[in-house]
Amino acid sequence: MSLIVPCYNEEPTIEIFFNTVEKVFADHPTEFADVHHEYLFVNDGSNDGTLNEFRKLNVAHPDTVHYLSFSRNFGKEAGLAAGLQHATGDFVAVMDVDLQDPPELLPKMLTTLESGNYDCVGTMREDRAGEPPIRSFFSRSFYALINRISKVQIIPNARDYRLMTRQMVDAILELPEYNRFSKGIFNWVGFRTTYLKFENQPRSAGETHWSFLQLFNYSIEAIVDFSEVPLKIATFVGGLFAFLSVIGIIIVIVRKLLFGNSVGGWASLVTLMLFIGGIQLFCLGIIGNYIGKIYLETKHRPQYIVQEQK
Structure with missing residues (x-):
C-alpha cells in the first residue's frame, strides 16, 4: 500500500x-x-x-x-x-x-x-x-x-x-x-x-x-x-443580443419612415451600449479562460520538476 x-x-x-x-x-x-x-x-x-x-x-x-x-x-x-x-x-x-x-x-x-x-x-x-x-x-x-x-x-x-x-x-x-x-x-x-x-x-x-x-x-x-456550458451560455447570450439588435434596427428604420428623424433617448441608448459592452466582455472572458487552458496544454510543459528524491 x-x-x-x-x-x-x-x-x-x-x-x-x-x-x-x-x-x-x-x-x-x-x-x-x-x-x-x-x-x-x-x-x-x-x-x-x-x-x-x-x-x-x-x-x-x-x-x-x-x-x-x-x-x-x-x-x-x-x-x-x-x-x-x-x-x-x-x-x-x-x-x-x-x-x-x-x-x-x-x-x-x-x-x-x-x-x-x-x-x-x-x-x-x-x-x-x-x-x-x-x-x-x-x-x-x-x-x-x-x-x-x-x-x-x-x-x-x-x-x-x-x-x-x-x-x-x-x-x-x-x-x-x-x-x-x-x-x-x-x-x-x-x-x-x-x-x-x-x-x-x-x-x-x-x-x-x-x-x-x-x-x-x-x-x-x-x-x-x-x-462546456459556460461556452454555450456565451454563445446563447451573443445570439440573443444579435437577434435583439436586428429588431432594434427594424424599429429605428420604421420610426424614421413614419415619424421622421426624431432625436431622443440618448440616456437609454448609452445605458444599452454599456450593458451590451459588458455582456461582450463577459463572454470574451469565458472564451479567454478556455483559450488559456488550451494554451497551457499545447506548451507540453511538465506538471512539476523534481529537485530531490529518495
Whole structure:
C-alpha cells in the first residue's frame, strides 16, 4: 500500500501524521497482516523545514518513507499527479498530512477493496462543522452548480482522501492533461466506488494554506475543466443580443419612415451600449479562460520538476 501525502509548509504536522498512521497499522495487525506499506511524501516547494522532516524520516525508515521534492511550488494537483506517477503499491491512498483525513478509516477501506466489490473507497464529511458559514455556502453552491452543468457528477463534501486499486490508478495515469481537477478525474475514469462518512476533523497543527480566493479560483478551474456550458451560455447570450439588435434596427428604420428623424433617448441608448459592452466582455472572458487552458496544454510543459528524491 502506497500512501501519497502532498505537503506545502507542513513542518509541524509531518511527525504527528507519521506517528498517528503508524499506530493505526500497529493496532490492526489482522487487517494489515499481508500488507507492506510505504509513505510517499511530496514536498511542493515548501519554504519551511518540511523537506528536513522528510529527510529525517527517510533516514530513520529508509524502506518505508520516500519523498519527492519539487524545485518550486507547483500546486496540490501537481503533487497528487507526482505521487500517483511514483507510487508502486497494489493499493494507493491519497491523504492530507494535517490529519483532517482520519487514518483510522484505512483498515475498513482496505477490507472493502480486498472484498473485490469495489475499486475505490472514497471519504466524505458528514458536515462542515467548524468551517466559516460563508465558505460552507459557497461550497454547497459550487457542488450544486457543477453537478448541474457537468456530465461528471462530483459527490458533495467528498475528500481527495481515498484508497484505490492499481487498475484505477493506472487508468488515472492515462490522463496526461496539464490542467487537473482530481475530484473530477477520480469520477471521470469510473470504476466501482463507495464512500465512507466521517465527522469533520480539526487540523493536527498549523493553519490551512487555502484562502477563500484560492478556493474560488480552484472552483473556476473545475468548471472550465469539466463543462462546456459556460461556452454555450456565451454563445446563447451573443445570439440573443444579435437577434435583439436586428429588431432594434427594424424599429429605428420604421420610426424614421413614419415619424421622421426624431432625436431622443440618448440616456437609454448609452445605458444599452454599456450593458451590451459588458455582456461582450463577459463572454470574451469565458472564451479567454478556455483559450488559456488550451494554451497551457499545447506548451507540453511538465506538471512539476523534481529537485530531490529518495
